[in-house]
Amino acid sequence: MTDVLIVAGGQGNPPSQNTLELLGAARRLADATQGRVKAAVLESAPTPLTAGLFGYGADQVFRAEHPLLNGYQGDVYVAALSQIAAQAAPQVILLADDSCGKEVAPRLAHRLNAGLVTEVLAVEGDGPAVLFRRQMYGGRTIATLAAQRFPVVATVKPRTMTPASELAGRTGEEIAVALTLEASLVRTKVVQKVAEEVRGVKLENARVVVSGGRGLKGPEPFKQLEELAQILRGAVGASRAATDAGWVPASWQVGQTGKTVSPDLYIAVGISGATQHLAGMTGSKTIVAINTDPDAPIFKVAHLGIVGDYKAILPKLLEKCRDLTQG
Amino acid sequence: MHTIVCIKQIIDPEIPADQFKLDASTKRQVRGGLSLVISAYDQNALEVALQLREKVGGKVTALCLGESGAMGAIKTALGMAVDEGVLVSDPPLLESDPFGVVHILAKAIQKIGVPDLVLTGCVSGDTGDKVMGPLIAEELGLPCVTFVSKVEVKDGKALVRRIVEDGYELVEAAFPLVVSIISDDSNVPRYSKLKDIMVAAKKQVPTWKTADLGLDGERVGAGAARLQMRDVSIPERDSKCEILDGETPEERAERLALRLRELKVI
Numbered sequence: 001m002t003d004v005l006i007v008a009g010g011q012g013n014p015p016s017q018n019t020l021e022l023l024g025a026a027r028r029l030a031d032a033t034q035g036r037v038k039a040a041v042l043e044s045a046p047t048p049l050t051a052g053l054f055g056y057g058a059d060q061v062f063r064a065e066h067p068l069l070n071g072y073q074g075d076v077y078v079a080a081l082s083q084i085a086a087q088a089a090p091q092v093i094l095l096a097d098d099s100c101g102k103e104v105a106p107r108l109a110h111r112l113n114a115g116l117v118t119e120v121l122a123v124e125g126d127g128p129a130v131l132f133r134r135q136m137y138g139g140r141t142i143a144t145l146a147a148q149r150f151p152v153v154a155t156v157k158p159r160t161m162t163p164a165s166e167l168a169g170r171t172g173e174e175i176a177v178a179l180t181l182e183a184s185l186v187r188t189k190v191v192q193k194v195a196e197e198v199r200g201v202k203l204e205n206a207r208v209v210v211s212g213g214r215g216l217k218g219p220e221p222f223k224q225l226e227e228l229a230q231i232l233r234g235a236v237g238a239s240r241a242a243t244d245a246g247w248v249p250a251s252w253q254v255g256q257t258g259k260t261v262s263p264d265l266y267i268a269v270g271i272s273g274a275t276q277h278l279a280g281m282t283g284s285k286t287i288v289a290i291n292t293d294p295d296a297p298i299f300k301v302a303h304l305g306i307v308g309d310y311k312a313i314l315p316k317l318l319e320k321c322r323d324l325t326q327g
Numbered sequence: 328m329h330t331i332v333c334i335k336q337i338i339d340p341e342i343p344a345d346q347f348k349l350d351a352s353t354k355r356q357v358r359g360g361l362s363l364v365i366s367a368y369d370q371n372a373l374e375v376a377l378q379l380r381e382k383v384g385g386k387v388t389a390l391c392l393g394e395s396g397a398m399g400a401i402k403t404a405l406g407m408a409v410d411e412g413v414l415v416s417d418p419p420l421l422e423s424d425p426f427g428v429v430h431i432l433a434k435a436i437q438k439i440g441v442p443d444l445v446l447t448g449c450v451s452g453d454t455g456d457k458v459m460g461p462l463i464a465e466e467l468g469l470p471c472v473t474f475v476s477k478v479e480v481k482d483g484k485a486l487v488r489r490i491v492e493d494g495y496e497l498v499e500a501a502f503p504l505v506v507s508i509i510s511d512d513s514n515v516p517r518y519s520k521l522k523d524i525m526v527a528a529k530k531q532v533p534t535w536k537t538a539d540l541g542l543d544g545e546r547v548g549a550g551a552a553r554l555q556m557r558d559v560s561i562p563e564r565d566s567k568c569e570i571l572d573g574e575t576p577e578e579r580a581e582r583l584a585l586r587l588r589e590l591k592v593i
Contacts, residue, residue, distance in 0.1 A: 075470065099491040103473045106425075106458040110465035115553040116425065118458060131557065136454050137356060138340050140347050144558040152553075187470035188500040191486070195494040204492075208593070232593055246512030250476070250490050257368070257450055257474075257509050259492070265592040275340050276367070279455070286592045288583065289568070300344060302568045306583055312576030313583075320584035325593055 002035040002125055005090035013052030018096035020163035025123055025156055026094055027057040027164055032125040040084045044070035054172040056164040062088050064177040072100045075185045078107045084177055085112055090151055097155035105155045115152035117145055121160045138275025159262055196251045201235045208234025208265045211254055214241035215270020222248055224314050231321050239277045255280035269310045273298030328385030329442035330376040333432055334369040336393045336400035337453040354559045365400045368448030370516040372508040373407055375478055376446055383480050386410040392431055405527030406519035412532040422549035425458050433466040434540040443502040449474050449509045460507030469505050472498050476511035
């Protein structure tokens with residue numbers, strides 16, 4: 001019997017995409033072993049989230065309400081989740097592998113003296129064992145890891161699990177958790193948040209992604225990529241080389257330390273295909289590479305390629321794509 | 328301001344695919360004659376520490392757990408003008424899982440003296456783990472901020488720039504503090520100067536072993552691992568790249584567009 005506790009994010013009903021993916025993974029794992037799906041809700045005031053979690057497959061919601069839970073703060077979250085985990089006593093704890101989950105999961109595992117596995121692509125029960133699959137070596141390998149100790153804390157890579165679907169009228173048991181949290185726990189404080197402006201579709205949700213890399217040699221050519229993305233109703237991404245050079249914002253980065261995308265079409269322009277980049281985009285259905293170097297590793301993962309200078313290729317590609325998509 | 332930067336020496340992750348081999352029994356990458364590097368983001372962490380020293384003074388220590396050859400990584404860091412280096416090297420320790428590794432690193436940090444700031448790279452270039460910073464923080468009982476590209480000191484506190492999905496946050500925290508470093512245009516690792524490389528070559532670097540650190544034997548080595556590697560495989564890539572030919576770049580571009588339409592992706 002594998003009881004799974006998911007850490008729910010957002011406030012809404014239906015729950016956020018990441019939360020639905022956690023519920024999907026948790027439901028499948030629990031069902032395979034007659035276990036239960038439990039969800040941890042951390043909030044400072046009631047929201048529709050709890051009802052949403054029941055509707056999408058949670059059996060129990062451990063709801064903690066506290067004034068300190070007004071937005072993410074690592075120290076408070078780790079303390080709150082430690083207390084919820086003690087009460088819910090799950091074998092597996094799933095968090096989304098987002099900027100909050102990445103920070104919380106290791107700390108929570110350490111406090112609970114638990115196992116830890118991150119960026120999980122698949123999780124399954126194998127009798128009493130729980131197996132996790134994740135990439136290693138920048139996506140060159142896929143490892144299967146078995147938990148040797150429970151509970152085990154795992155972060156789930158966004159957009160890899162099938163999300164839970166709604167079962168109309170489904171309900172569950174709500175358990176109010178009385179937390180002991182002191183304001184003195186708080187050791188870090190966000191003093192300013194700066195959001196990059198998103199034009200058009202969000203990168204992680206886009207069906208088409210046009211990315212640029214070192215080969216573009218500057219920020220200017222990204223205007224052409226934006227134009228192509230706009231024609232194809234997609235988003236613009238970049239390799240680490242381009243974000244590190246400051247040509248485009250860090251939030252555009254696709255790869256190990258950026259976003260993971262799996263669009264229907266990924267067009268890599270002037271990107272050589274470092275493992276760190278490939279780790280974020282090889283799940284794309286059709287990959288197109290445009291690069292001057294025929295030996296660039298990007299051609300090893302691409303389905304379609306043009307060997308040549310993007311400067312000579314992009315204008316015509318833009319024109320033709322515009323014709324085809326308007327026709 | 329004393330900063331300790333935890334660095335890891337790894338096999339160059341950018342080797343061509345045909346040179347990447349796995350050992351069937353250890354399920355690890357075969358080193359062979361491949362070159363070794365400091366994991367990329369650890370280099371950014373070194374750069375952040377050095378820039379901080381330039382602004383507020385103090386010193387920077389590079390700490391590495393690795394094989395005896397990882398002395399090369401320490402020497403590279405010293406060549407970037409880091410002040411001190413410490414190598415922890417004892418073969419059984421290298422089989423430790425991340426919890427074992429942070430136990431070892433925390434003991435080494437305590438032996439050096441807990442500094443104002445501990446930096447790690449945000450991701451290990453081989454295993455892809457992004458857990459070192461938060462785990463070291465827990466082990467030492469210190470606060471932590473992850474995925475930070477810039478560290479400044481303001482009114483005696485740290486003010487750091489944390490990269491998040493849709494932009495960034497400025498986060499304030501008191502020292503001592505653990506921070507994991509992500510790259511951006513402000514922390515591109517510097518090139519070493521010849522004179523620093525010469526100094527580095529002569530610099531004495533202590534190598535510590537298990538007995539030097541007072542480790543809890545239950546927490547380190549292969550036996551303490553909280554996960555077991557059942558299997559590791561190199562995924563088959565089904566893609567054979569279809570190179571679009573044409574007399575001119577324009578012709579190739581046109582073919583690409585038509586092919587994409589044929590495949591119904593545009």
